Amino acid sequence: METRQAIVALGALAQETRLDIFRLLVRRGPDGLAAGAIAESLEVAPATLSFHLQQLMHAGLIEQRRASRSLIYSANFAGMNGLVAYLTENCCGQGVSCAPVCAAPVEAETEAPPARRARRR
Amino acid sequence: METRQAIVALGALAQETRLDIFRLLVRRGPDGLAAGAIAESLEVAPATLSFHLQQLMHAGLIEQRRASRSLIYSANFAGMNGLVAYLTENCCGQGVSCAPVCAAPVEAETEAPPARRARRR
DNA sequence: TCGATATTTCCAAGTTCGTAGAAATAATCT
DNA sequence: AGATTATTTCTACGAACTTGGAAATATCGA
Numbered sequence: 001m002e003t004r005q006a007i008v009a010l011g012a013l014a015q016e017t018r019l020d021i022f023r024l025l026v027r028r029g030p031d032g033l034a035a036g037a038i039a040e041s042l043e044v045a046p047a048t049l050s051f052h053l054q055q056l057m058h059a060g061l062i063e064q065r066r067a068s069r070s071l072i073y074s075a076n077f078a079g080m081n082g083l084v085a086y087l088t089e090n091c092c093g094q095g096v097s098c099a100p101v102c103a104a105p106v107e108a109e110t111e112a113p114p115a116r117r118a119r120r121r
Numbered sequence: 122m123e124t125r126q127a128i129v130a131l132g133a134l135a136q137e138t139r140l141d142i143f144r145l146l147v148r149r150g151p152d153g154l155a156a157g158a159i160a161e162s163l164e165v166a167p168a169t170l171s172f173h174l175q176q177l178m179h180a181g182l183i184e185q186r187r188a189s190r191s192l193i194y195s196a197n198f199a200g201m202n203g204l205v206a207y208l209t210e211n212c213c214g215q216g217v218s219c220a221p222v223c224a225a226p227v228e229a230e231t232e233a234p235p236a237r238r239a240r241r242r
Numbered sequence: 243t244c245g246a247t248a249t250t251t252c253c254a255a256g257t258t259c260g261t262a263g264a265a266a267t268a269a270t271c272t
Numbered sequence: 273a274g275a276t277t278a279t280t281t282c283t284a285c286g287a288a289c290t291t292g293g294a295a296a297t298a299t300c301g302a
Contacts, residue, residue, distance in 0.1 A: 003140065010135035013212070014128055015290085026212055035249060045292050050250050052290090069248045069299050077214055084208055091134070091147055092205070093198055136260080156279060166262050171280050173260090190269050190278050244302090251296070258289070266281065272274090 001082040003090075005060070009083045012059035017044060018052045025062060025075040032074025034067070122203040124211075126181070130204045133180035138165060139173045146183060146196040153195025155188070 001009075013019050020042055025033060033041070039049045053073060056062040060079035065072050122130075134140050141163055146153060154162070160170045174194060177183040181200035186193050 003137075007135055007137060007140060010131050010140075014132035014135045016124075016128060017290085019124065019128060019131075023211055026214055029214060036247090039249095046249065047251085047292050047294090048290075051292095054250090066299085069246095071249065075212075075214065080208075080212055084205065084213070087134075087201075087205055087208075090144055091140075091196075091201055093147055093150060093196070138260085157277095160279095167279065168262050168264090168281085169260075172262095175280090187269085190276095192279065245300105246302105247298100247300080249296100249298080252294085254291100254293095256289105256291085258287105260287080261285090263284100264282085266279100268279080269277085271276075 001086040003086075006083060006086045006090075009059045009061060009079070012055050012061055015052070015055075017042070017048070018056055021049070021052055022056060022061060022075065025073060026080075028074065030074055032063075032065070032072040034070035034072050036070065038073065122207040124207075127204060127207045127211075130180040130182060130200070133176050133182055136173070136176075138163070138169070139177055142170070142173055143177060143182060143196065146194060147201075149195065151195055153184075153186070153193045155191035155193055157191065159194065 013022060021038060024038065024041060035046075035049060035053065038044070038053075039046055042049075044052075053062065053064075056073075057064060060082070061076055062073050062079075063076045065074075134143060142159060145159065145162060156167075156170060156174065159165070159174075160167050163170075165173075174183065174185075177194075178185060181203070182197055183194050183200075184197045186195075
């Protein structure tokens with residue numbers, strides 16, 4: 001993922017309503033949710049929701065498909081994967097671990113900065 | 122990390138100049154870089170740089186320390202860790218993998234890996 | 243085709259962000 | 273103390289963002 005694209009994705013998630021929308025869709029999984037259902041669930045005006053959905057679409061974080069009259073939105077996990085990958089690759093030190101999910105990311109041999117076990121005072 | 126804090130951190134990184142600053146500091150490692158050096162390296166006006174540094178500080182993504190007349194800024198890897206943890210936990214499907222570093226997600230602990238014993242959820 | 247439903251587009255506020263010149267503050271050196 | 277260096281704070285302004293009412297568009301059912 002390029003920096004330009006990462007900035008768009010970060011900006012898309014850096015907004016309360018949009019982050020709520022995205023988290024809702026993530027929890028919903030691949031099935032997704034209709035725009036109307038999202039609007040009702042989060043209590044957002046239709047026009048406002050549509051605006052935010054487009055921002056998330058443009059950021060490559062959600063996908064859209066039509067089911068009859070409804071437009072179903074779902075999280076784009078590949079897109080989110082790309083963002084997390086960008087962050088871990090560009091914004092986390094190589095030696096200094098920044099990946100919380102797995103203990104041994106790539107190379108673990110540099111010194112450990114937060115190693116001192118300061119006992120609680 | 123709470124959602125409110127995550128939004129602040131995401132917003133801090135969702136800006137070209139600030140992302141440049143942060144990536145520079147990450148590459149620089151724990152030694153960090155003086156404000157003046159950052160301004161020169163990125164060609165940003167001092168007042169503008171100061172504004173962005175405060176945003177990053179407020180987001181908990183960088184740290185500040187004084188060395189003589191200079192203020193040295195360095196990346197806060199723990200803070201970045203918290204952000205990545207929030208994203209993987211809240212914005213990535215459980216079944217659908219979204220962690221690119223390691224293929225097998227291992228019961229992600231909440232935060233603060235090497236610190237004291239982690240709190241139970 | 244007509245009416246009903248689901249969303250988007252258009253538009254007009256009000257709000258927040260990004261920028262940088264000038265002045266102020268902090269620390270050091272002679 | 274006075275001069276010098278390093279950053280921040282104050283300030284202002286244009287740009288970008290957020291919101292939602294009203295109208296337009298798209299699809300479906302009768």
